[in-house]
Amino acid sequence: MIPSLTRPSSLRINRPIVLVGLMGVGKTTVGRRLASKLRVPFYDADEEIEKAANMRISEFFETYGEPAFRDGERKVIERLLSGPPHVLATGGGAFMNDETRALVKEKAISVWLRADLDLLVKRTALRNTRPLLQNGDPREILENLLKERAPTYAKADLAVDSMEGPHNRTVDRILKKLAVFQRRGSNK
Numbered sequence: 246m247i248p249s250l251t252r253p254s255s256l257r258i259n260r261p262i263v264l265v266g267l268m269g270v271g272k273t274t275v276g277r278r279l280a281s282k283l284r285v286p287f288y289d290a291d292e293e294i295e296k297a298a299n300m301r302i303s304e305f306f307e308t309y310g311e312p313a314f315r316d317g318e319r320k321v322i323e324r325l326l327s328g329p330p331h332v333l334a335t336g337g338g339a340f341m342n343d344e345t346r347a348l349v350k351e352k353a354i355s356v357w358l359r360a361d362l363d364l365l366v367k368r369t370a371l372r373n374t375r376p377l378l379q380n381g382d383p384r385e386i387l388e389n390l391l392k393e394r395a396p397t398y399a400k401a402d403l404a405v406d407s408m409e410g411p412h413n414r415t416v417d418r419i420l421k422k423l424a425v426f427q428r429r430g431s432n433k
């Protein structure tokens with residue numbers, strides 16, 4: 246059965262939709278499809294940083310270090326959130342920054358995209374370019390990050406489980422939860 250490709254007609258997109266969650270959960274991939282379904286622009290914070298610095302994230306970490314990356318990430322997200330409605334895929338650590346999180350909570354609808362550890366390990370193995378997974382066992386690193394970050398990710402407006410298989414299955418789940426969120430009288 247082809248997953249429904251319709252967007253709930255009741256859905257109003259009058260502010261950015263920001264995807265947060267751990268590496269490999271699908272923020273970039275699903276976010277791109279969500280944006281095209283909603284007919285709004287898509288931005289990926291990592292891609293914006295790579296464009297601005299003219300280097301890959303891994304090179305950025307090596308050249309300038311993680312603190313500089315976090316500062317750049319915060320500035321990029323701040324700039325994007327001041328623009329018209331769009332879908333923004335953040336990097337997995339962005340929502341951990343208090344300033345970034347406050348801005349996202351104020352200006353956007355935040356969606357925590359969740360997946361279990363096995364799935365995250367499997368998906369991050371598809372592209373082993375993430376600096377934080379290079380020095381140690383990726384499963385152990387992801388397990389620790391999940392424990393450390395889950396309580397903060399849980400502060401997002403919505404939580405949606407990433408579904409295996411066609412990306413539109415996850416997109417449709419996000420659309421449905423967004424529609425319920427708005428119907429419940431959220432002023433977002």
Ligand SMILES: Nc1ncnc2c1ncn2[C@@H]1O[C@H](COP(=O)(O)OP(=O)(O)O)[C@@H](O)[C@H]1O
Pocket residue numbers: 266267268269270271272273274275334368369371372407408409410411412415
């Ligand atoms: N729902 C899904 N089903 C199957 N594979 C997925 C799904 N979402 C993402 N992936 C795959 O997992 C990998 C990581 O996805 P990505 O969007 O880069 O995650 P993130 O931006 O959260 O780190 C990519 O290879 C992507 O194709």
Ligand SMILES: O=C(O)C1=C[C@@H](OP(=O)(O)O)[C@@H](O)[C@H](O)C1
Pocket residue numbers: 266267268269272273291302335336337338339375376377
């Ligand atoms: O979890 C993190 O701290 C990071 C996640 C990455 O983005 P993805 O979540 O898109 O892989 C990227 O921002 C960087 O490697 C740091």
Ligand SMILES: [Mg+2]
Pocket residue numbers: 272273274289291334335336
């Ligand atoms: Mg990503």
